[in-house]
Structures are given as structure tokens and as C-alpha cells.
Amino acid sequence: MQPTLSTAPDGTRFRDLNGNGVMDPYEDPRLTPEERTAALLARLSLEEKAGLMFQTVIELGDDGDLLETPGAISKSPTSTVILGKGMSHFNVHHIPTARAGARWSNNLQRLAEQTPHGIPVTISTDPRHAFVENTGVAFSAGPFSQWPEPMGLAALDDLEVIRTFADVARQEYCAVGIRAALHPQIDLPTEPRWGRQAQTFGYDAERVSQITAAYLEGFQGDALGPESVACTTKHFPGGGPQRDGEDAHFPYGREQDYPGGMFEYHLAPFREAIRRGTAGMMPYYGMPVGLERDGRPIDEVGFAYNRQIVTDLLREELGFDGVVVTDWELVNDNHVGDQVLPARAWGVEHLDATGRMRMLLDAGVDQFGGEECVDLLLDLVRSGAVAEERLDASVRRILLVKFQLGLFDDPYVDEDAAERIVGNAAFREAGTRAQAESVTVLVDREETLPLFAAPGARIYAEGLADHALAAYGERAVRPEEADVAIVRIGAPFDPRDDLFLEKWFHQGSLEFPPGLAVRLARIADQVPLVIVVNLDRPAVLTPLLPVASALVADYGSSDEAVLAALSGRIPPRGVLPVEIPRSMDAVRASATDVPDGTADPVFPRGFGLRPVAPAPVAAASEPVAARQ
Known part of the structure; x- marks a missing residue:
């Protein structure tokens, strides 16, 4: 499917996203992503800015239609989150066929054209090319080519295979409109009992750093562009040292220990990810216990809540200026059927949702994962508790990735091509x-x-x-x-x-x-x-x-x-x-x-x-x- 284009007086073809008949600077494909980001940021309302700072799950119908009733995981109708809340980042779960995925992506983009500035949707996914089926971690391959879990890719000890896998996955993602990967997961699983290590590449920090470089090259290329998938590397600064191996999704697994003094060892692959230009970074749920750096105690709160980790270490010391998205549901509890998963507000459980969001913003995160409580953020700004300029800093980073990916110029995909590319015989044989x-x-x-x-x-x-x-x-x-x-x-x-x-x-x-x-x-x-x-x-x-x-x-x-x-x-x-x-x-x-x-x-x-x-x-x- 091709986007509808207009022609400027000088002959430049562009998408008239706000429908005013003029090629505004943010619509001008000749300008740099940075210039277009600055131009659009200056035009956005507070409500549009707030919507950009949330990413949650929405689901698709079997034929790729938009669901207007809450699904098994998604909380709101699709039109509510896009048109009502101004959100444009969504994590997709089940994709029954390549054609359905591509059609759903196109339907989302058509709906997004109805927003004030026509900001395109960014679709993200957890890993979906292997065997694990776990709504909170990864999905089995379905219509996509099937490969070993990342631990199996590491077992091959072959960087060229890693690079090939990443390139294949990039092609299949792009074919159905997925332009953001909530991976690689480069935690070093030094606690043998930890339940998330199948999605890691083992714990040899030097080798995992090399794998990270090859992986990012396959997904993102030398720099983000219209053929790239933007990677969110996780879980900063390393989620492997979980006390007793219990996972931090759950209250009994909230602590991370460093009795061997190996914090810097776990940090090493993330340094390489930053050097290789990862588009995003996701802190883990865990809270460090008894950790010191340079003689300074690190606050015992979840990593995303921790300003010493997100701002002092990630932003200032390591120089990362990409998007920091939280792991899912740090603000509100998640109720599904007769079960609940408490908000992973480890170390700050005493705070209410407003206090949690304010602390996350102060720590330096850009986007709230698994949340759609846009009104809560708007209330913080309107009350004066959070400055609008604080939102601007995050929205700039978020918009820049969209422009770099070329989504503002053409977010649509070809359904026929999706069927030819996804899970083709050569990809399946390689897997x-x-x-x-x-x-x-x-x-x-x-x-x-x-x-x-x-x-x-x-x-x-x-x-x-x-x-x-x-x-x-x-x-x-x-x-x-x-x-x-x-x-x-x-x-x-x-x-x-x-x-x-x-x-x-x-x-x-x-x-x-x-x-x-x-x-x-x-x-x-x-x-x-x-x-x-x-x-x-x-x-x-x-x-x-x-x-x-x-x-x-x-x-x-x-x-x-x-x-x-x-x-x-x-x-x-x-x-x-x-x-x-x-x-x-x-x-x-x-x-x-x-x-x-x-x-x-x-x-x-x-x-x-x-x-x-x-x-x-x-x-x-x-x-x-x-x-x-």
C-alpha cells in the first residue's frame, strides 16, 4: 500500500499529514530527521506530547482488523488509545498470519492519519522467532521463520550466524510493519536459576558484547534508516544477578545482589550496545541491594526509578541519548481475569501511581511501558508538579526515532510482499x-x-x-x-x-x-x-x-x-x-x-x-x- 502524496510548489512530493495543504517543515522529506523533529515538537499540544510517552499492548483481529473491544491483554479499544489518548507506540502479541499482521499495521497507520499531526504508529515486539511462548517474555515463531532461542544462537559461537539471523528477522518484521524490537536481551545470567536466560546469549561478557554488535548491525544497520528495525536493548544495567534466581516480574524476585563485586562486568555488553547506536534502552525491574559505585551507595529502588542509574550512569557517564522505555507496568497493577500482577514498583511500593510516575520522570525515563494512563501525566504537568519542558526532552528522542525510520514518509507495507517474505523457504531452512x-x-x-x-x-x-x-x-x-x-x-x-x-x-x-x-x-x-x-x-x-x-x-x-x-x-x-x-x-x-x-x-x-x-x-x- 502506498501513502497518499501531495506536491509542493517546487515539485517536492510529501505527505500532508495535518491536511492543511502546505508542506510544513516536519513533512519535508528533504530536511534531516533532527530538523523535522524540532519542527514538529514546536507544534505539538501538551496532549500530543503526553500520548507519545506511553507504549502498551494492543491486539489484532484474526484478519488484521482493528479491535474495538478490550482483548485478552489490551485494556482499551484501538481507536481510544490512538485518537482519544494520542498514543502511537504499541507492542503486538499474537500474529496469526503474515497477511493479517501487515493488514493490521496498515489499518493502524490509516487510523493514525486522523490525529492532528498524523503521527505514524510504531509497532514493537518482543522476540518471536523461536519456541518460548510466554506473554511476558517472548512468542513462538508462528508464521515467521523459526530459530533457536538466543541461548542457542550463542551456542553456535558464530557471529555471522547471529548477523544473518538479525537480518532475516529485520526483513520479516519490516514486511508486517514491525519497526521496533524490544530486544536484544543481553543480561548475563550468572545466577543459574534465573528464569529468563533462554533469551540471553550466556554470560561471557566479552563474547556477549561481540554478539550484541553483530545483532544490532543486522537489525539497525550502520545507522537507523527506512530499512531498519530500531532495537531497545535490555535490561540495563544487567538483570542476571537475581537473588536466588527469582525473577523481578514478581514481588519475591525484586532484589539483585552483587556479592562478588561484578557490577561492571554485567555492564560491559551495554557499553557496546551504546557504542553501536542502540535506539533504545530498557532498565530492568530489579532493585540493587548493597551496591556501591565509586564509594557511593546506590539507592535500593527498581532500576527505572533510580536516577543514579538512568541519569547519572546511563545518560551522563555512558553518554546515551536514545529512548529509555521502562519495562512493563511500573505504575499500575495489572488485573487479568481473577489474577493480579502488582506494579513492579520495587522499593517504592509505598508511593501511589502519581508518585511513581513522578519518580520515574525524575529518574530520566522517556516512555512508560505497558501503561496508558495518559491523564495521570497530564495532571502532573497541569498541576505544576512536572514541567512541560521535561516532556519535551523525552518527546524529542521518541520523535527522532520515528523520523529516522522513515515512518513519516511511508509507514505502509505491501500485504502480498509480506506473505512472500515472512517464513519463506530460505529463511526457514536457515533457521x-x-x-x-x-x-x-x-x-x-x-x-x-x-x-x-x-x-x-x-x-x-x-x-x-x-x-x-x-x-x-x-x-x-x-x-x-x-x-x-x-x-x-x-x-x-x-x-x-x-x-x-x-x-x-x-x-x-x-x-x-x-x-x-x-x-x-x-x-x-x-x-x-x-x-x-x-x-x-x-x-x-x-x-x-x-x-x-x-x-x-x-x-x-x-x-x-x-x-x-x-x-x-x-x-x-x-x-x-x-x-x-x-x-x-x-x-x-x-x-x-x-x-x-x-x-x-x-x-x-x-x-x-x-x-x-x-x-x-x-x-x-x-x-x-x-x-x-
């Missing part, structure tokens, strides 16, 4: 190859791997779909009838479902239940046993070692990709981005912020065997992607 190659072989006794040297194997399998197994052999009903057994399991966690979102977070113990090893040993008594563990956290694998002929890890891989790796059709080359602890006692005794900090780990960071691949067998000669 599946990365899934298989990221598989990490930890144990291979007596050269059990690769499997299936000859077609027609009898396979006892748990956790593997029939259609995936069919390319390699026949499913056996009992282990004793099989040539090999393959069991896929997930890393252990403690199920919880009291607070909203809690059930999606894998937290708590890293130990498998004792009965699992006993049951697996009975299988291993009958047939060689290959155990595949999905490491969304570094499970305690110790009890599995005696029973496994081969033990491998994946970080988000389809059944087809796992079998391609086990068979050697796509040889696995992954290495561990984190160490594997020997016991929970070792985990509990380790320092929260120290990398490689558990005593006598079973497998060190960087470990991974690489079995020799066999010649391809006829039964598995078709491309992996063709069977998806």
Missing part, C-alpha cells in the same frame, strides 16, 4: 539448520552418535512426534523392541500459578525429580539411550550421566532439527554458553553475580563434543524444512 547445529553433545559413550547409519531403525521415543521419526525409522512401542531409545525432556522447574504470568516462568530448583533417573535407567538396561535436554536453564544433569549412552542439549529445536543433529545430517556444533552445575548445593553456594561460579561443574562453559557425521542415508535425503 532449521541453526536449530540443528546449535545442539550440544555432552556425552557420547562408545560413539553412539551419529545415529541411523542405515535406514529402517526401530526407535523407542518419548517427546518426539511420529512425523519426525518417520524419516529415520519405525517407532517401537517398548524399549526392548528398539535399536535405540531417544527421550526428549525439558529442564526441571517448580510449577507456580498464583500471580498473573507466573505459570509461564520456569523458576526454582534445577534438580530433576528422583524417579526420572530410575525410569530412564530401566530404558537404558534394554537399549542404548540418547537423552535430549532442553536447556532453558542449566539443569543439574548429574543423575542422568550414568544412564545415558549419549546426552545432548538443545536450546529451542524442532523434533526434525534434533533428529537431523543426532543423525549427523546436519552435524551438531554447539558449545555450552553457561556451565552445568553439579548440584543444587553448588548453585546455592555460588555468588549471584559471578560467572562460572559453581564449584566443580559437570560441564564447563564452552564444552561440546562434535561427533563425526556419517554419509547421508536415503530415508532422510529431503531438506529438513520440507517436512515442517
Whole structure:
């Protein structure tokens, strides 16, 4: 879809966004983004400025239509937030098809043309190219190409693959009108129990810094432009050292500890993100406990509330002048059905919503994530509690990104092109190859791997779909009838479902239940046993070692990709981005912020065997992607 253009007296084609028949400076495509930002900022009403400082979730209909009733997550009708509240930044969740996503994006932009200055919408997303489905963290790929979780990309230890992934994701995002990524997540997960590390790149600060550079290059290019996706890097200044590994989404996980004095280590990848021009930065929910810098105690309040972190460190010391957006729902509680998720106002729970917003502004944030309480901000300005000039500082940064992305000149996308680009065969094949190659072989006794040297194997399998197994052999009903057994399991966690979102977070113990090893040993008594563990956290694998002929890890891989790796059709080359602890006692005794900090780990960071691949067998000669 093409924008409607007008022609200035000198022949310049432009979008007449305010409908006055004149090419105003902010509409002039010949001016720089900085000049256009200054020109528009001077024209905006207080209400327009306030609306720009909020970003929340809105949902789309199955056919890409605009929802005018509150959805499962979104709180207000679409027209209310765009026309009534003046908001123009929205986080999208479920996208059923590429065409629906593109159509919805175009519908949003058409609606935005009705606002006083026609400010285009910026659509953002959490990661959506892998396997995790967690409304508070990430989404499974759906119509997009599917890759391993970021931890799996790190396991490949290949910057070119990272760059390729980021470029593919950029193309797919742009095709459906998504122009902002609420990632990369470059926290260093030094606490092994932390529930968000699947979306990280491990905790080697130097390597994560290099990955960050390649990732930003793939999404943003050398500088933001009309082909870029603007990245919001998170979670400043590092969300990995969570006390006991409990996540700061929840009241019991609000503290971050630095007993090893490693604050600067966790900060290192963010320095690189700033150097590489990340468009945005998101502080984490957590509050530092007992932290000092240069002999000065750091206030024990959530990082976004902390002026010492946002203004003194991020803005002044590190020189970041991009957009700082808070993580979601720091001002108001979130009620969904019969559950609640308290506002993450850690350390300032005693403040009301007005006090929280005022403190966030004083800390130096630009945009309130997961909120749409525009009236609250307007009341602060109209009462004199917050100066309008304070809003101007943030709105300048926010508008500049929109202009740099070219949204004011053409925010529309081609629905047919979206269907051709998103999830195309080449992208899917590249993603599946990365899934298989990221598989990490930890144990291979007596050269059990690769499997299936000859077609027609009898396979006892748990956790593997029939259609995936069919390319390699026949499913056996009992282990004793099989040539090999393959069991896929997930890393252990403690199920919880009291607070909203809690059930999606894998937290708590890293130990498998004792009965699992006993049951697996009975299988291993009958047939060689290959155990595949999905490491969304570094499970305690110790009890599995005696029973496994081969033990491998994946970080988000389809059944087809796992079998391609086990068979050697796509040889696995992954290495561990984190160490594997020997016991929970070792985990509990380790320092929260120290990398490689558990005593006598079973497998060190960087470990991974690489079995020799066999010649391809006829039964598995078709491309992996063709069977998806």
C-alpha cells in the first residue's frame, strides 16, 4: 500500500499529514530527521506530547482488523488509545498470519492519519522467532521463520550466524510493519536459576558484547534508516544477578545482589550496545541491594526509578541519548481475569501511581511501558508538579526515532510482499539448520552418535512426534523392541500459578525429580539411550550421566532439527554458553553475580563434543524444512 502524496510548489512530493495543504517543515522529506523533529515538537499540544510517552499492548483481529473491544491483554479499544489518548507506540502479541499482521499495521497507520499531526504508529515486539511462548517474555515463531532461542544462537559461537539471523528477522518484521524490537536481551545470567536466560546469549561478557554488535548491525544497520528495525536493548544495567534466581516480574524476585563485586562486568555488553547506536534502552525491574559505585551507595529502588542509574550512569557517564522505555507496568497493577500482577514498583511500593510516575520522570525515563494512563501525566504537568519542558526532552528522542525510520514518509507495507517474505523457504531452512547445529553433545559413550547409519531403525521415543521419526525409522512401542531409545525432556522447574504470568516462568530448583533417573535407567538396561535436554536453564544433569549412552542439549529445536543433529545430517556444533552445575548445593553456594561460579561443574562453559557425521542415508535425503 502506498501513502497518499501531495506536491509542493517546487515539485517536492510529501505527505500532508495535518491536511492543511502546505508542506510544513516536519513533512519535508528533504530536511534531516533532527530538523523535522524540532519542527514538529514546536507544534505539538501538551496532549500530543503526553500520548507519545506511553507504549502498551494492543491486539489484532484474526484478519488484521482493528479491535474495538478490550482483548485478552489490551485494556482499551484501538481507536481510544490512538485518537482519544494520542498514543502511537504499541507492542503486538499474537500474529496469526503474515497477511493479517501487515493488514493490521496498515489499518493502524490509516487510523493514525486522523490525529492532528498524523503521527505514524510504531509497532514493537518482543522476540518471536523461536519456541518460548510466554506473554511476558517472548512468542513462538508462528508464521515467521523459526530459530533457536538466543541461548542457542550463542551456542553456535558464530557471529555471522547471529548477523544473518538479525537480518532475516529485520526483513520479516519490516514486511508486517514491525519497526521496533524490544530486544536484544543481553543480561548475563550468572545466577543459574534465573528464569529468563533462554533469551540471553550466556554470560561471557566479552563474547556477549561481540554478539550484541553483530545483532544490532543486522537489525539497525550502520545507522537507523527506512530499512531498519530500531532495537531497545535490555535490561540495563544487567538483570542476571537475581537473588536466588527469582525473577523481578514478581514481588519475591525484586532484589539483585552483587556479592562478588561484578557490577561492571554485567555492564560491559551495554557499553557496546551504546557504542553501536542502540535506539533504545530498557532498565530492568530489579532493585540493587548493597551496591556501591565509586564509594557511593546506590539507592535500593527498581532500576527505572533510580536516577543514579538512568541519569547519572546511563545518560551522563555512558553518554546515551536514545529512548529509555521502562519495562512493563511500573505504575499500575495489572488485573487479568481473577489474577493480579502488582506494579513492579520495587522499593517504592509505598508511593501511589502519581508518585511513581513522578519518580520515574525524575529518574530520566522517556516512555512508560505497558501503561496508558495518559491523564495521570497530564495532571502532573497541569498541576505544576512536572514541567512541560521535561516532556519535551523525552518527546524529542521518541520523535527522532520515528523520523529516522522513515515512518513519516511511508509507514505502509505491501500485504502480498509480506506473505512472500515472512517464513519463506530460505529463511526457514536457515533457521532449521541453526536449530540443528546449535545442539550440544555432552556425552557420547562408545560413539553412539551419529545415529541411523542405515535406514529402517526401530526407535523407542518419548517427546518426539511420529512425523519426525518417520524419516529415520519405525517407532517401537517398548524399549526392548528398539535399536535405540531417544527421550526428549525439558529442564526441571517448580510449577507456580498464583500471580498473573507466573505459570509461564520456569523458576526454582534445577534438580530433576528422583524417579526420572530410575525410569530412564530401566530404558537404558534394554537399549542404548540418547537423552535430549532442553536447556532453558542449566539443569543439574548429574543423575542422568550414568544412564545415558549419549546426552545432548538443545536450546529451542524442532523434533526434525534434533533428529537431523543426532543423525549427523546436519552435524551438531554447539558449545555450552553457561556451565552445568553439579548440584543444587553448588548453585546455592555460588555468588549471584559471578560467572562460572559453581564449584566443580559437570560441564564447563564452552564444552561440546562434535561427533563425526556419517554419509547421508536415503530415508532422510529431503531438506529438513520440507517436512515442517
